[in-house]
Amino acid sequence: MTISRQDIEKVALLARIRVDDQEVTALEQDLGNILGLVDQLQAADTEATEPMAHPLDAVQRLRPDVVSESDQRAAFQAIAPATENGLYLVPRVIE
């Protein structure tokens, strides 16, 4: 399996990662190698294997529904770039 430049550009756009032409060329090589490994794995017979959602063979522990967090807005907002009236400010988003 190979990956095209267009694939890489699309994934980069979706992930909001800026890559220049040179980096795309390097990534084409790197990701191509990784997909080569995946191809090897694909060859394994998994007919009798259940798909795993997690590498650990364990189940999620559930938490009781009790409030355990207190208000720490002041601490969190001290490190935010911009706040006003308790809100975090971000570059304007319009739908």
Next chain:
Amino acid sequence: MQWDVVIGLEIHVQLATQTKIFSGSSTAYGAEPNTQASAVDLAMPGTLPVANEAAFRYAVMLGLAIEADISRRSVFERKNYFYPDLPKGYQTTQLAQPIVGPGHVDIELADGRQKRIRIHHAHLEEDAGKSLHEDFHGMSGIDLNRAGTPLIEIVTEPDMRSADEAVAFARKLHGIVTSIGICDGNMSQGSMRFDVNVSIRPKGEDKLGTRTETKNLNSFRFMEQAIHQEVERQIDVLTDGGAIVQETRLYDGDTQQSRSMRTKEEANDYRYFPCPDLLPVVIDDAFIAHARQHLPELPDARKARFMTAYGLTDYDAGLLSSGAAMAQLFEDTVKHGKDPKLAANWLLGELSARLNSEDREPANCPVTGAQLGALILRISDGTLSSSGAKKVFEGLWDGEATDVDSLIEARGLRQVSDTAALEQIVDTVLADMGEQIAQYQQADDKKRKKLLGGFMGPLMKASGGQGNPKLFNEILRRKLDR
């Protein structure tokens, strides 16, 4: 050309847990911005989610209520997209292995027939925060209190054929989730939000048309309007030889306008994958059995009980039992006011009219069942006339007083039922009405009934509106009928 309408719904139901689905932050509505957004909710590096047991219990209760398959093993996945009110850059949700599998909800159609709406599945996920686009010096404000609030998203099959059916389904589902107590049902606060998928096809055609999705409708009325409008729009487009574009639309209930959300093609590529931070959740039989044991009465069972226990008609029982808040109001009213029929009349008459005119939910009704019950007792024992009762009701509604008896005294609404006192008023009034009396006594029975009304006005006036009209009537007839 004749068209068939095909509707499917996706409903986001906020679960009434105390805390968020993956953190111990409070989910209470209306707190100061960001005071209920913890490090987990803010996606601070190094934090990890821990799933809330109550969210799973509520999801299982929903599954039982809609007779659905419940997955013993469910998996959380990441749905990746960027938006400032989604701090992690992905929504933790379920896709391939949702907690609730196929089920169904039966609705009643206008003609009384039942129709089964199939549920495709329901999955647990987290809500996003809120973006405020008012002007903050050209920036947007973000409140993350809602981020991480547990949601169950219920997805139907495209089984509805009209706006009426869709609204009937939405109301029924609202009744179910509020009755089993997994959601407060407060639509104006966004506790239940509907996405409506609409397509049309020529009558008789099997193949589905291209659908559009109108998102985030938070009232039954808006939902109905949005569907009507979208159906009209699609018919216009197709009749003009155009094609429907699969798109997401927004409906503004205030302007009653819908518009296309311009979304880039890539935006729909969510790159789901299993969330490595969360292990699969396994529900055992004991968990499900416990939920089943504690499942409150469902609307259909309640309706049947209202008919047998209180002697209500099918229609009244249906209206009073469909929502948890209205049903509770009814039972409280009957508990204090005894007469179930009178209670039903007041709840479906005066009280519902006021709720509708103020666009309020029964859950936010300012008059309690105990108050209405006390009012009904005073109607039954003759203390209040029907017009006096209406005045007391208004007083309770407007918060003038909380106690029915003190309202009656304060406003002087006690009906005079003392026969001797009423006789005296009748005698005084009749003394000046010789002409009308002669006219009455010359009339036949049918006319007399009409003419009797002419005496009631002056009598009510003379008694300051407090005379018992029924007794006035009796006294009048005794004195005039010869």
